[in-house]
Amino acid sequence: MAILADFHMHTAFSADSEAPLTSMVEGAINKGLKHICITEHMDHDFPIYEDLENLEWEVNVDSYLYELLNARNKYEKNINVGFGIELGLQESAFRANALTAKGHEFDFIIASIHLVNKVDPWLPEYFEGRSERDSFEAYFKAIKSNIDRFNNFDVLGHMDYVVRYAPDKDSNYSPIDYKDLIDDILTSLIENEKGIEINTSAIYKSGLKDPNPHPDIIKRYKELGGEIITIGSDAHKPEHIALSFDRAEEILKECGFNYYATFEQRVAHFNKLS
Secondary structure, three states: OOOOOOOOOOOOOOOOOOOOHHHHHHHHHHHOOOEEEEEEEEEEEEEEHHHHHHOOOOOOOHHHHHHHHHHHHHOOOOOEEEEEEEEEEHHHHHHHHHHHHHHHHOOOEEEOEEEOOHHHHHOHHHHHOOHOOOOOOOOHHHHHHHHHHHOOOOEEOOHHHHHHHHHOOOOOOHHHHHHHHHHHHHHHHHHHEEEEEEOHHHHHHHOOOOOEEEEHHHHHHOOOOOOOOOOOOEOOHHOOOOOHHHHHHHHHHHOOEEEEEEEOEEEEEEEOOO
């Protein structure tokens, strides 16, 4: 396997995982990885849904960091363990996200859009009363609006995440239908020296043909001059670490990339593909 770094994963410090942090580190070592970054969820002002009322989407960063540093020291001869965070962007959380980003010495920050007008696309109600195209456009517009106003991050996470939960998933989805919106997002990212990720959970978890984002978006990012691209499984349990990375490698090469990025202390490092 040419990709030896998984830069999107969660542990029990995130609301939707039960995996001990050490189990994720050990799982990565067992799969031959050399570098990982834990990226716990930090979704400030996330709405309370009836079936998720007991989930806490704001990680206790100090507790998380304490355990991460212990694991980093314990496994330092086997793997590099990065200190990351996945910030959920929305207008009401800009100040809280800024304080989180500035208040800790993260190695890596993912910016993700999980909500559009306080509704997560995983809820069926997100798609009710409007066409699939309008639903997708609303998501892309939310990305652009958020990254125009908040830029303390390193890569944009799972750029077309909304497709995972569409009634027909990716059956009718083609990025060319949203070219202008996508180009605006990618141009903004490139101008601000931000990257994108290839998130493989769309394949192994959501059953999509391709990762998030679609390969056409990754190719377009490269065509527009984008260089920073990380690879993440979005694993929430050890067995999901690095899944579908073979497909990510194929896409990288097909899109003209000879490398992938990792981060330490918010600085990108480029790793050649074999």
